[in-house]
Amino acid sequence: MTEEQTKLAIENPKMSARDVKVFYGDKQAIKGVSIDVGMDHVTAFIGPSGCGKSTFLRTLNRMNDTVASARVEGEITLDGENIYAASMDVVQLRARVGMVFQKPNPFPKSIYENIAYGPRIHGLAAGKADMDVIVEKSLRRAGLWEEVKDRLTESGTALSGGQQQRLCIGRAIAVEPEVILMDEPCSALDPIATAKIEELIHELRGRYAIVIVTHNMQQAARVSQRTAFFHLGDLVEYGVTSDIFTNPRQERTKDYITGRYG
Amino acid sequence: MSATRTPTDWKSDIMQKRIAGRYAAERRFKFAGLFAVVLSASFLAFLLFTMMGNGLRGFTRTEIALKIDFPASPLLLDPAAITDESLNQANLPMVTDTVAKKLLGADADALLSPTAWISIRDAIKADPKILSRTETISVPASTGLDLAAKSNGSPEMEAAAARLKQQGVLSTGFNFSFLTASDGTDPTQVGIWGAFKGSLLTMIVTLLLSFPIGVATALYLEEYARKSWWTDIIEVSINNLAAVPSIIFGLLGLSIFLNLAHLPRSAALVGGMTLALMTMPVIVIAGRNAIKSVPPSIRDAALGIGASPVQVVFQHVLPLALPGILTGTIIGMARALGETAPLLMIGMRAFIATPPGGITDPATVLPVQIFLWSDEVSKGFVEKTSAAIIVLLAFLLAMNGLAIYLRNKFETRW
Numbered sequence: 001m002t003e004e005q006t007k008l009a010i011e012n013p014k015m016s017a018r019d020v021k022v023f024y025g026d027k028q029a030i031k032g033v034s035i036d037v038g039m040d041h042v043t044a045f046i047g048p049s050g051c052g053k054s055t056f057l058r059t060l061n062r063m064n065d066t067v068a069s070a071r072v073e074g075e076i077t078l079d080g081e082n083i084y085a086a087s088m089d090v091v092q093l094r095a096r097v098g099m100v101f102q103k104p105n106p107f108p109k110s111i112y113e114n115i116a117y118g119p120r121i122h123g124l125a126a127g128k129a130d131m132d133v134i135v136e137k138s139l140r141r142a143g144l145w146e147e148v149k150d151r152l153t154e155s156g157t158a159l160s161g162g163q164q165q166r167l168c169i170g171r172a173i174a175v176e177p178e179v180i181l182m183d184e185p186c187s188a189l190d191p192i193a194t195a196k197i198e199e200l201i202h203e204l205r206g207r208y209a210i211v212i213v214t215h216n217m218q219q220a221a222r223v224s225q226r227t228a229f230f231h232l233g234d235l236v237e238y239g240v241t242s243d244i245f246t247n248p249r250q251e252r253t254k255d256y257i258t259g260r261y262g
Numbered sequence: 263m264s265a266t267r268t269p270t271d272w273k274s275d276i277m278q279k280r281i282a283g284r285y286a287a288e289r290r291f292k293f294a295g296l297f298a299v300v301l302s303a304s305f306l307a308f309l310l311f312t313m314m315g316n317g318l319r320g321f322t323r324t325e326i327a328l329k330i331d332f333p334a335s336p337l338l339l340d341p342a343a344i345t346d347e348s349l350n351q352a353n354l355p356m357v358t359d360t361v362a363k364k365l366l367g368a369d370a371d372a373l374l375s376p377t378a379w380i381s382i383r384d385a386i387k388a389d390p391k392i393l394s395r396t397e398t399i400s401v402p403a404s405t406g407l408d409l410a411a412k413s414n415g416s417p418e419m420e421a422a423a424a425r426l427k428q429q430g431v432l433s434t435g436f437n438f439s440f441l442t443a444s445d446g447t448d449p450t451q452v453g454i455w456g457a458f459k460g461s462l463l464t465m466i467v468t469l470l471l472s473f474p475i476g477v478a479t480a481l482y483l484e485e486y487a488r489k490s491w492w493t494d495i496i497e498v499s500i501n502n503l504a505a506v507p508s509i510i511f512g513l514l515g516l517s518i519f520l521n522l523a524h525l526p527r528s529a530a531l532v533g534g535m536t537l538a539l540m541t542m543p544v545i546v547i548a549g550r551n552a553i554k555s556v557p558p559s560i561r562d563a564a565l566g567i568g569a570s571p572v573q574v575v576f577q578h579v580l581p582l583a584l585p586g587i588l589t590g591t592i593i594g595m596a597r598a599l600g601e602t603a604p605l606l607m608i609g610m611r612a613f614i615a616t617p618p619g620g621i622t623d624p625a626t627v628l629p630v631q632i633f634l635w636s637d638e639v640s641k642g643f644v645e646k647t648s649a650a651i652i653v654l655l656a657f658l659l660a661m662n663g664l665a666i667y668l669r670n671k672f673e674t675r676w
Contacts, residue, residue, distance in 0.1 A: 063562070091569070092568065094565060099562075099566035101563065105559035105560060105563040117564075117577075118568065118569075121568070171563075
């Protein structure tokens with residue numbers, strides 16, 4: 001470990017990656033990234049388009065498995081357990097490491113069903129009454145309950161974009177994950193909806209380890225405590241958010257943050 | 263330095279001309295489309311009109327009311343002991359002939375259907391008491407008289423029909439036996455039920471085989487199979503299979519199902535299996551397209567909360583792809599329903615006078631029945647052929663209607 005990484009090493013990291021490389025066919029998308037994600041803060045991944053931040057995020061719950069040509073090297077652990085080990089059940093992993101996507105993608109089913117689907121397939125609810133409790137709790141945590149409590153049977157796709165995204169966050173919360181990965185969750189939303197999501201991220205912090213990929217540096221500054229800057233598949237700099245934005249150590253970080261490229 | 267461009271004059275003559283030309287092109291395109299629609303609609307109307315004109319007559323039958331004085335007839339039957347055997351021994355055809363000659367004149371032979379005696383036999387069997395009194399029994403008229411009564415027959419028959427009408431014994435009514443009887447040699451007695459049931463059984467076999475296999479293939483190729491030269495070959499083969507002429511599937515069925523597997527000849531089972539071979543590629547292609555068009559974000563969403571691949575496929579992808587798969591299925595099934603050639607190859611063109619009891623019984627299907635009847639010499643089969651076509655089209659419409667209903671039911675509104 002370099003001096004810098006030692007300084008950033010987190011006690012009892014929730015997830016940690018060591019020398020992770022990702023290949024799409026012959027092309028290397030991630031060139032040896034090591035990072036620790038802590039439980040009690042929001043970690044933001046920033047960087048220009050194509051820098052590999054989303055790719056890296058998707059290795060954390062093995063969503064890259066669905067891409068036939070993708071190959072992951074290195075080690076990623078969740079509570080010290082290698083998630084790429086043969087003994088790791090990928091279905092359980094994804095229940096423990098939930099994901100919210102760039103474009104709101106509710107199921108074309110009712111709002112209630114959207115939330116209830118995850119708990120149902122994992123057998124988390126003991127009966128209808130229990131499920132009702134889970135649905136209400138999840139929607140409350142997602143800050144959507146007051147808006148939809150009277151129309152739970154309506155289609156999730158009938159909601160506005162921002163509401164849909166909060167529904168997707170509620171859907172992820174409903175299976176009681178330990179980590180929530182958010183892949184540019186606000187890029188398809190208007191400023192008001194974005195503000196609501198950011199507020200929600202604040203509220204969820206501490207309960208879940210949250211990793212958010214964002215294009216928007218102000219957003220990273222607003223919602224995160226740690227920021228990692230990716231560039232061309234490298235993790236250029238990782239540090240406390242305020243340090244990264246006020247006092248970047250690397251030239252490339254400084255250039256990006258001051259808007260010289262990106 | 264390039265020459266400075268003059269600002270575009272949008273009101274100039276050239277521009278006005280361009281606008282007019284553009285509008286004219288729009289109008290031409292619209293009229294071409296409208297013309298095509300009108301043309302195809304008029305073809306369809308013509309088809310339906312001629313079909314109905316001929317075919318609806320096929321559903322009716324002319325009957326002659328014979329007022330039979332049984333005690334005076336040469337019929338030797340004991341009303342107390344009517345059995346199938348005694349009826350068979352009574353020589354009813356001859357008796358019918360005699361009675362008819364007395365009632366209708368010397369040309370009665372030509373007026374009555376050769377199977378008219380069956381109506382009398384059935385009447386006696388239903389109520390033996392009529393043997394002791396005079397009873398009016400309606401018997402089917404001959405093909406010639408039937409045609410003369412309904413539309414145009416030979417001059418003699420027209421005359422006979424006019425005469426009988428005057429006597430008030432001629433009547434034309436809906437022919438229920440056309441819907442309940444099977445193939446026969448006398449056009450006044452034939453029915454569509456045998457072929458209809460054969461078609462129904464064949465379609466059931468086809469659907470039960472081709473739908474699950476086709477959908478499973480499409481799902482496997484889209485969701486599970488890794489892209490390789492192997493899947494490429496499968497894809498090309500399936501696309502080619504969909505374009506193979508149907509008679510070749512018939513030869514395939516003949517050589518594999520009949521000669522190799524020794525399955526029963528002329529049966530709905532083999533017909534259904536052969537048509538399933540033909541329908542499957544259509545379902546696979548439509549199914550793959552429908553599965554492909556399910557947005558990947560839905561797969562991500564389900565995987566992202568920990569759904570297993572099987573759950574993703576059966577709880578998300580398949581329900582969303584179902585309308586498209588059903589559309590493909592119905593196109594394939596409609597083609598299979600109208601298919602004749604491959605079924606001729608596996609012996610479904612045999613003359614079968616009883617409806618099939620099951621999928622292994624000898625059967626024929628509607629299009630083959632139409633083909634067989636259209637080949638008959640007797641003039642009475644012309645309208646029966648048209649009537650059979652109407653039944654086939656009605657079957658097709660019912661099937662399509664069901665598919666559209668199912669498709670709308672499963673359609674997801676986004």
